[in-house]
Amino acid sequence: MSDQKEAAERLGMTEQLLRQSKYWQAEKVARSILDTQPLHPQALLGLAVALLGVGRVDEAAHQLDKAAANGAGAEQCAPWRAQIDTARQNRKANPRPMKYLWPYQTQGDVKRANDMMASGDVEGASNLHREILRLVPHEAHSVSHFGAQRPNYFYGVSMAARLAKMLGYEAVSVIEFGVAAGDGFRSLEQSALFIQDLLEIEIKVFGFDLGEGLPTPVDYRDASFVWQAGEYKMDHDFLRQRLVNAELILGEVSETIKSFTPPKGAPVGFCSFDLDYYSSTMSAFDILRRKDACLPRVCCYFDDIISHFFFPNCEFIGELAAIEDFNKESETRKIARINKPQNHLMFPIAESWHPHIFYYHDFAHPQYNTYAMPEPLA
């Protein structure tokens, strides 16, 4: 079957599912069209309607904008835009409290939701999954339905959003340093779109990359016995078409970071460092060195801190060396591992990404000592 014919059939299915209010299934079918035709205006519109149906208002708004920008008619979009405006007004008038739950309390609900899913109650299961994730975003791994492709990003974004909210911000920024083909970046954006609806806070997403693969290494600390210049090239068009509203900042990071300022009122709360090299990571740390750019604590994911067969990683090269040297620069700005991560991450089972989570602490930040704990569950 031709791509066009298949898309037309799937579009028919999407519309039928939407008429039956089967939003979750409609979302899946619409997304399957967009996998191969990312700018298909009617599939984007269908996706927006499906998202709106399950209360993912901000994400619906972004997809609707993308549909309109790619040819969906103004009169077709107008009623959905009006519904989005109303939903946003209602949300503002009745904000949901953010509650706190310990993991052992969620296990029963996770099982119940997964049983519901297995027995075919997809809507019920997805509602329960949503609620669990709203309360305990760290459950992303066990919630298969919304299971984030990269739970490490889902986790980092949700921690940033939660801290920003508790400190009184209406928005927060999250960054991936090192985008390459964009698998991680798309996952970061997906997590942000999901969490901003879930926690009712705006999340700005930025990605920094050279756009032409790895640059020439500077010295031994860039460990060129592991990586080669030119590795990890980006397919610009492929990636840009699949992004919703995340911003890609291309160029040598030591330059681009200098002119970058997070949007006003949206300090940086999560950074993924995946630039491989010591030199590039040290440049990216400029965002942490900058006054007023970040929350007092920034969740950080470091991708390249592990070893493999021919890569005996250590604190004298790569990202680990960059962390060591950054920490020598100041008494009040430190990047540190989380002590006893199993407590912090609240996972009963250790996962391979847990040791990659660090936190940047800015002890002199005016809000470092502001009480920031979620309210206990009533």
Ligand SMILES: C[S@@+](CC[C@H](N)C(=O)[O-])C[C@H]1O[C@@H](n2cnc3c(N)ncnc32)[C@H](O)[C@@H]1O
């Ligand atoms: C391992 S890849 C990133 C993979 C990506 N995070 C993912 O998970 O799909 C590393 C990327 O860092 C980028 N990079 C490394 N050093 C850089 C520099 N100095 N300036 C800009 N980009 C850089 C390279 O262009 C490359 O695309």
